[in-house]
Amino acid sequence: MLPTDGFLGSEFEARVERAQTLMAAEKLDGLLLTFGDNIRYFTGVDADLGASLARPWFVVVPASGAPIAIVPSLAEGLMRKTWIQHIRSWPSPRPEDEGTTLVVDALASLPRRFGRVASEFGLETRIGLPLSQLNEIIKSLSGVELVDGASLIWSLRMIKSDAEVAKIQRATDIAAAVFAQVPHFVHLGDSERMIHQRFRIKLLEEGASGVGLTCRAGPGGPSVVTAGSVSDRRIADGDLLYLDTGVTHDHYFCDYDRNYQVGRASDALLFAHERVWEAHEAGLRAAVPGKTAGNIFEEMAKVLSSGRRDLNSNGRMGHGLGLRVTEPPSVKVGDNTVLRPGMVLCIEPALEYEPGKIVLHEETVVVMDEGARLITPRTPRELPQII
Numbered sequence: 175m176l177p178t179d180g181f182l183g184s185e186f187e188a189r190v191e192r193a194q195t196l197m198a199a200e201k202l203d204g205l206l207l208t209f210g211d212n213i214r215y216f217t218g219v220d221a222d223l224g225a226s227l228a229r230p231w232f233v234v235v236p237a238s239g240a241p242i243a244i245v246p247s248l249a250e251g252l253m254r255k256t257w258i259q260h261i262r263s264w265p266s267p268r269p270e271d272e273g274t275t276l277v278v279d280a281l282a283s284l285p286r287r288f289g290r291v292a293s294e295f296g297l298e299t300r301i302g303l304p305l306s307q308l309n310e311i312i313k314s315l316s317g318v319e320l321v322d323g324a325s326l327i328w329s330l331r332m333i334k335s336d337a338e339v340a341k342i343q344r345a346t347d348i349a350a351a352v353f354a355q356v357p358h359f360v361h362l363g364d365s366e367r368m369i370h371q372r373f374r375i376k377l378l379e380e381g382a383s384g385v386g387l388t389c390r391a392g393p394g395g396p397s398v399v400t401a402g403s404v405s406d407r408r409i410a411d412g413d414l415l416y417l418d419t420g421v422t423h424d425h426y427f428c429d430y431d432r433n434y435q436v437g438r439a440s441d442a443l444l445f446a447h448e449r450v451w452e453a454h455e456a457g458l459r460a461a462v463p464g465k466t467a468g469n470i471f472e473e474m475a476k477v478l479s480s481g482r483r484d485l486n487s488n489g490r491m492g493h494g495l496g497l498r499v500t501e502p503p504s505v506k507v508g509d510n511t512v513l514r515p516g517m518v519l520c521i522e523p524a525l526e527y528e529p530g531k532i533v534l535h536e537e538t539v540v541v542m543d544e545g546a547r548l549i550t551p552r553t554p555r556e557l558p559q560i561i
Contacts, residue, residue, distance in 0.1 A: 180424040181218055183257035185337055189216060189330060190235060196326050197237045197292075204284045205235040205323055206277070206293040208302035211497040212327060214425060216241055217256045221249065223302070228267040230303040233258075234280045237287070244276045274307055278314045292323025298502055299324045328502050332494055333516040339540050339549075341426035342495060342518055346538060346549050348380045349421045349430045356417065356434060360560050363408050366391055369415070370404045377421055386420035386499065391436070394443045395531035399431075399524070411437030415560065416534065420499040427499040429520045430550055431536040435557040446527035447557050453477035453523040454535050454553075457492070457505075461519060461539050461546035467492075467503035467511045474523045475507075492521040495538060517541040518549070 193205060193216075207213050210223030213233050223231060232244040243258045246266035253261050262276050281291055294301055301308055312320055334342070352373060359376070360369050370389040377385045389404055390396035395414040409415055418431035433447070453474040460473040471491050492505030495518045503511035505521060513519075519541065524534035535553055539546035 180341065181337055185335060186216060186218055186257050188335070190241060192330055193235055193326070194237055196329060197235075200292070200326060201288040202290050202292050202321075202323070202326075203237050203286055203288050203318070204281065204291045205326070206281065206291055206320065207233040207235065209294050209300050210302060212294060212299070212331075213302075215331060215497060217243060217253065217258050219249075219252055219256050220425075221252050228272075230272055230307070232273060232277050232280075232303075234277070234284070236284050238285070242280050244273050244280060246273070272303070272307060274310050274314070277311055281311075281315060281318055284318075286317065289317050290319050290321050292326055293320050294324065294327065295320075295322035296324030297328065299327060331496060332502060332511075333514060334496060334518050334540070335516070338426065338496065339516075339518060341424050342428060342538070342540075343549055345382070345421045345423035345426055345428035346430055348377060348382050348423065349419050349428050350551055351380050352376045352419075353417070353430070353432045356432070357558060357560055360409075360415070360434070362411065362437060362560065365406045365408045367404045367406050369409070369417075373417060373419070377419065381423070382421045383424060384422040386422075388416070388418040388431075391415045392531065394440055394528065395446075395533055397530035397532065399532055399534050409436050409560075412440065413437070414439075414443060414531075414533070414557075416532075418536070425497055427495055427497070428550075429495055429499050429536065429538065431522070431534060432553060433533065433535070433557060435559045437559075437561060439557060442527060443531070443533070444557070446525055446531075446533045448555070449478060449527075450523050450525050450533045450535050451553070451555055453525075454521065454537060457521045457523060458537065458539065458546050458548070461513060461521060461541055463513055463515055463541060463543065465513050467505050467509040467513065467519075468507055470505045470519075470521060471507055471509075474521075478523060478525050491523050492519055492536075494518065495520050513541050515541055515543050519546075 229246040234242045242260045247263040250263045413436040415434040456473040460470045490504040490506035494501035522536040538549040
């Protein structure tokens, strides 16, 4: 099989085989995929699948046999570069029938054993077509029920192959090379906007396919660590500079942050940094097969606070990673997803040690038979300093 988009065809064949095993167990006749990440996961197509809202894409994975791609004619050439051999298309945009008839025909022609086809209706999945078109497909199907396939999809995607881990590792290495340079190109008095621009440029120079970046600073720590617009505030003595990047390599993400002490640091900041670092150690030790994602949270919470359980304003301290920067499972209380070899997790303990002052560390690991293997270089126990 010829290589396609960074993977051998055998990689995709293995994914289909695993999906079909799960379909048999869940009594499904097929899988209907409409969202970009899931289409890419099974086909390897190298396209911006969210670029046009006028032209939906579809892939049908039958319970046995080869997948069928149903795409706008404009995209047929791209799909023919992949391993997929069964391709159907229509001239799009065609609002009166944007592939609906082709999808209904493909689903109706599946060998019918259970009368159930799964699609992207549940946890952290999305439908890549208008609701009215989905309703038309459902109404046109006779004897076929569309059901939620999110658990099946994530059962597949949460377990990464060695080839997928290698792509995540490459994205992480690109980010690591730039993080190592930060004390040399960031200076007291630089604005967040200036730092953001320099960091982005260096990521692209290192070979990033795509760049997501958050740059925040504040006295003793930023008050917000989520992505958003960049300010013109200049970093000052006593600040904590927080940089978080979601670099992509061949569509696979890293998620990687680092903190830098600007000038002098208060005793409270240094204590908080040490506490978060120790919590991280506990989380890394807990990321072993047989434990749950919730267990990782609980072990970190014991270090960060003996009484408080929900230590992040967003309710979790980590997540899965792959074709999206955040994937299941969530490292939070109540997530009982059992860790298995091949899972890639971002583990990110956080502590608001004073009102409006946040310290957050993030490392990425791949779960192995013997425990967690770091993909990111471990953050220093002592804060790197910008002087």
